[in-house]
Every structure is written in C-alpha cells, then in structure tokens.
Amino acid sequence: MGERPKIINGIDDIRIMAKNKKTNRDILVIFFMIILKNILPKECKLSLCFALPTPDYGIMGSKLHWQMRTGTGQVPNRFDTDLLKPNFWIELVLPYATDEIYIMDPVVLIGEKEMVKKYKRSEPVLNLYPTWSFKTTVNQVFKYVVSIDSVTGLLQDVSARYVPNLCYAYFDNSVWSPYLQSKNYCAFIFFRKVIDTINRNNKVLPTERDKTFQHNVMHKIAMNNYTLPKTLADVKRSNNFIIPSLLKSTEAIQDRASPVGTFHYGQQMKLKEHIYWRKDVQQLKSRQHWAILGRSVKSDVKPLKQKKYIPMKNRKRPKLEMYEIKELYSFEQTINTPKYPSHYRDQDGKFSKITDPRYYKNKFNHIEIYSEDIKPDGFKLISLNEPTDIKGSIHRFNRVQRKNSKDIIYYLDVVSGFDFKQKKGSAVPVVESILVNENDYEKIQVFLEKRQELTSLQLWDTLIRKAQLKETLNIRYGHISQKPYDE
Incomplete structure (x- = not known):
C-alpha cells in the first residue's frame, strides 16, 4: 500500500521518493501537481479532484458476506494494485482554451493515452468511473467528486463530469414533486450545502456568475450522460426513470410529460411500457388533504385516480360495505383556497x-x-x-x-x-x-382585562388574609413556648 516519505535529508529524500515511488498514491498525485504548478504559467487553472469513497448502500448484505467468505474480488497486497480506477486526479484548464479541459492521472492509469487526455468542458469523462462488476469493483464505488482549486482552495462539485446517471441531482422539480423527499436527491442537496459551508470560510469567495456557470455546465453534462434501464430490476433501482406500472397509488405521470424511451419486459419481451423521467411524477392528494395545505380543487376538473380504502369506522361492517372510494387530484388541478365570503x-x-x-x-x-x-x-x-x-x-x-x-x-x-x-x-x-x-x-378583550384584574385582586386579598391570620396567631399564642417531650 506504500508509505509516507521520510524527509530527513531534504530534497534528496524527495527525489528518492519520486524515483522509487515509496509512498502512497495521494502523496504522489499531490507531488506531481506541485511540479505542474511550478512549471505551468500562473494563468493556468489547476485543480485536484477527489472521488469521495462513500459506501454503496445498494449492495445487498448477503453478497458482501459471500464475498468475504469466498475471497471474491480480493487483490494482491502490493502498491496501488487495490485500485482499478484512481481516487485522485488532476484537472487543467489552459488560458487560451477555456472550453477544453485536460484530465491527468499519473499513478493508477498506466496507459500512455489515458494518463493525459483532453476533453470538451461540457463533455463527460467516462474512463475514470469503475464499470459495475460485483467481483472486481465492489470495494471502489463513488457518487461524489470534488474539485479543489490549487490557488484559492475553493471546492466545486464536479460529480456529473465523472459519474454517469446523475440526472436526478439536476432535476427541475416542482414544489409538490414526490422526488424532493427521495434519499438520493436529499443527499446531493446536503453535499452541496457542505461545500458551500466550507467555501464560506475561505478568504476568496466564489462569485454568483462562476457558480451559475459551473452549475449550468454540470447540468448539461448530467442530462446527457445516462443509460436507459434494460431490465425490470434496473427500473426499480433507477433514480432517474420510472414506468407507469411501478407508480404508487398516490402518484401519476404529468400530462405534458414526454416518454424518454420504450421498455420491453415479461416473457418473450411481449409487455411494453414507456419510460419517463422521475421528475415528471406528480403527487396526488384528496380534497381534504389539499384543503389542509390551503388549496381547493377546481370545480371543472376530474380526479386523476381513485383510491380504494377502508375507514376505521367501517372495519366491523360486512366486507362489501367496508370500502370507500377517495378521489385524488394533482397540484395543477387546485387553486389557492379563496376567502370565506363576508x-x-x-x-x-x-x-x-x-x-x-x-x-x-x-x-x-x-x-x-x-x-x-x-x-x-x-x-x-x-x-x-x-x-x-x-x-x-x-x-x-x-x-x-x-x-x-x-x-x-x-x-x-x-x-x-x-x-x-x-x-x-x-x-x-x-x-x-x-x-x-x-x-x-x-x-x-375588555372583560378579559377586567377578569384578569379581578383575579389579581383576589390573589392580593388571599395574601393579606394569610398575613393577618399569621399575625393574629403570633399575638395570641406566640408567648407559649413548646415544652420538651417527657418520656
């Protein structure tokens, strides 16, 4: 796995470390970045990228036990052989070609064409993300990639450039979209808030123009870097796509939504359904639920769905009389509840x-x-x-x-x-x-004030009476000393 360099004799030890690679991979990447920073002109933008090694909760626990028991995916304990893809790499933008970006990895990717590769700035980078194979890449999965500027130290979210199928992180969700409550979307929102919090402590703050430009670039990359699901299991796991048959009873596809593709499944692939973006799913609620939220159903609309349910009061009725039908409506079928007439x-x-x-x-x-x-x-x-x-x-x-x-x-x-x-x-x-x-x-308000005043007077009267009673008792019986108890 390598070791940290022991710098005792100054520059000579650093040269020996660089020559023999007797260190871990992050030190080597940073060392190479320092060399580039001192060679290249100051106008060049140099950034260190770090793929956060977060756990993959999509993997079933039973398979992990099987991997540990059988040794599947185990790699030799030699320097950098445990990584099929890098965790650290370098981004370089030249001042005369700001629409292009150079991706460099001097440690893990040993192919000459892969070490330094040029891309368009709005183009996804596909060779750094590990292709999903349970036996080989189960120990290296990432969803978040951070870019750290070598001069200002500012952090940027560049996950969409390197990780495919991150469309859900850039959906333009409506206020009532059910996807706003999904774990993956909330996790990305939290991730961006953490980056903003760290950047606030920096001496140089990012401008709104730079933040908007970066977000637009990542949005463009993410919405073009995806793969459509091929099996029913892929659709169920997908954070980006949904088919109508997998919708919940309180969900529906928006009328203006256009299908992204077509999905075939079942025996001999005879069943066919359209694939939609998850952002096109709308939440349905009953009249009473919308009323609680301050909205009323329009008079000229029909319910999008009808849900059968059993009220608590009907539990003891005959089976055919237990069920009631609840009509469900979308946000677009409602308006702000008007005032009561005066x-x-x-x-x-x-x-x-x-x-x-x-x-x-x-x-x-x-x-x-x-x-x-x-x-x-x-x-x-x-x-x-x-x-x-x-x-x-x-x-x-x-x-x-x-x-x-x-x-x-x-x-x-x-x-x-x-x-x-x-x-x-x-x-x-x-x-x-x-x-x-x-x-x-x-x-x-008037008689409440009077009642409060009366209550205060009653309390004062009670206090004065108790004080007078105590004084009377002291006058009458205060001279009598308590005799000791005679055994």
Missing part, C-alpha cells in the same frame, strides 16, 4: 354583511380555517391556548346579558388541522381557536 344576498336580492359567525357552521358545528388568509373579513380568531378560560368567560358574560340579546357574544370553533396520533386509525380535529365578530372581539 356578505350574503338576502331575500330582496340585496347584499348584507355577515355578522354572526354561526353563518359559517358546517355539519360538524365548526369552521375549517387552515390558514389566516381564508379568514372572512370582519371576524377575528382568539386562541384557546391562553391561561384564561375563554369559552367559560364568554358563557358567564352571556348569562349576565341574557335579557339583552344584542349584547350576547356568539362564537364558532375553528378546526386548524387533524391529529392522527391521538386515536389510532382516526383523524381527530384540532381546535385551537374560535371565530368571533370584530365588535365582540373588543368586548371579550
């Missing part, structure tokens, strides 16, 4: 202002407001999380004002969400506020 048309055809919150009462005796944007004008929300019992205070106020019906305060419970953990298999409405008229809101 006026109504009376019998004479005139518009009148709504002043009673009970006008909005549904069949469950409450109103559903998942966002304050849809709250009707002329009404306010009062939180029930206050230490004061709001509902109890309103009831006491109404008892006093029973004779004068105009001063009675009306309110309506507001459902702002559902709790799915409180009762297994059920959605329990969450009521955290009430809806009242603006005028009644002012009344409530």
